[in-house]
Amino acid sequence: MFDSIQWLIGIIKSIRINDIIDILIVATIIYYLLKFIIGTRGWQILIGLFILLSIWLVAKILHLPTIEWIFDNLWSIGIFILIVVFQPEIRRGLAKLGERGLFRYSLISKKKAIDEIIRAATFLAERKIGALIVFERNIDLENYTEGCVKLNAEISLELLISIFIPQTPLHDGAVIIRDQEVVSARCFLPLTINPNIPKNIGTRHRAGIGISEETDAVALIVSEERGEISLAVDGKLFRDLDPLTLRKKLIEVLEIEKPDFIGKLKNKLFGKKKWKK
Template sequence: MVAVIIYYLLKFLIGTRGWQILTGIGIVLSLWFFAKLLKLKTVVWIFDNLWTVGIFFLIVLFQPEIRNALAKLGEKGFLGERGFYFNKNSRNSKKVIDEVIRASTFLAEKRIGALIIFERFTKLEHYLEGNYVKLDALVSLELIINIFEPKTPLHDGAIVIRNNRIAYAKCVLPLTINTDIPSHLGTRHRAGIGITEETDAVALIVSEERGTISLAYDGILYSDLDNLTLKKLLMEFLGIETNKRNITKDLREIIRDKYSDYNPLRKVNKWKR
């Protein structure tokens, strides 16, 4: 039982900031062990007194990971995943996705970079950095294109869609610390992956350099997507009401054909050139 708990704890932490902190704690523990082995009394005394307050330091250091774990527990619940409705009005949600895909396709053709975040259960205010702008605007092709048009005031950063409306623009997001990311992926991709590692959000990234559209969810990047695949993945990740059986079947075919080594039971990063 203990081994199972340790396994899932390590599986959850690998690839996050908590993993680096855990590595640092391991180094400190090694120093403490060698200090006792070499009978360095002063160093051992310091370490022995640190352990009394160490639990509070751990809670502070692992606050983002603890918050993320509790959020995922609340999302799935004790009786399995509850599912997510992007909005109670499924028709409006589908129209929003259609507008986003149309805008993303136009931006990709024009080689204009964009980062669009769909908020799910976890509120994103605490993860936004910089002087972001509150909008509360309807999602439309024209507005999205205008926001990301170069040299406009709001083009630098991400937009956040909440309840079928653009809630924020010019958002700076936390970057992933994953060192395995290919060098050709820029700041937008790293920000999109980073926000999906720390929250349950879905990130759509338009590459300015390559003119391609990617999707990030749960720290996994789906690259070079066509419009049909993009729409099906968005519908699945956002849990919009539709024929779930057909979508799941189609997704299996998509993943098998385009992501043959994708394993849904293991949190890995899939990069595709």
């Protein structure tokens, strides 16, 4: 027991500041790579590669010569296969890195972007102009932007209002928000098939619920009939939200203000605030 403690102390003493920096840099790179890939087609491919690796290890253990030969030859060209398979993700990642840099702050804060969206939604609701705004979270919505009008524009009150004004080319469909940008407009989303949805819920609301069921996205819906603002989260619809409640809900679900240790402990002990549907 004493020898084990001495061995552990010896290892700790041998750790240099360079080793700590090295580990932190590698951990940060791995974190951002996983954060970038999770929820995309590349994540599914990565899982498939892990399954193939497991089969190869089993073949090694059980001494299956044919499977070993196949995988031994496959790994020799594996780097080229990975480049071809992950080509879209690599290209998109390098493009983002070139545009924004790794640690560059956005031109406007996340809270300011949320405030601009809420002001636009309130303006549209007061005039009973329908709107559907979708916030991308962890799962990439690239598949839903095909056939849409690419904007990649900074979020602003004027832009959102001009998009949803009737009789304009972009007013049909949804707007997709990624980070602090309006990525695409005139996007058409899958409708929910939940039979428990009330009959008086229209197509725009059903599309908002549908995208929140198929992905982890959050959808903000403005009703053109009732002039109310709703939020679809995880397949649930929170209706008739006032601007203050909407802001609190968006900040919570988009994790703009991540709780500190005390906040997390409070949430575990007392639970999160329940929102009225």
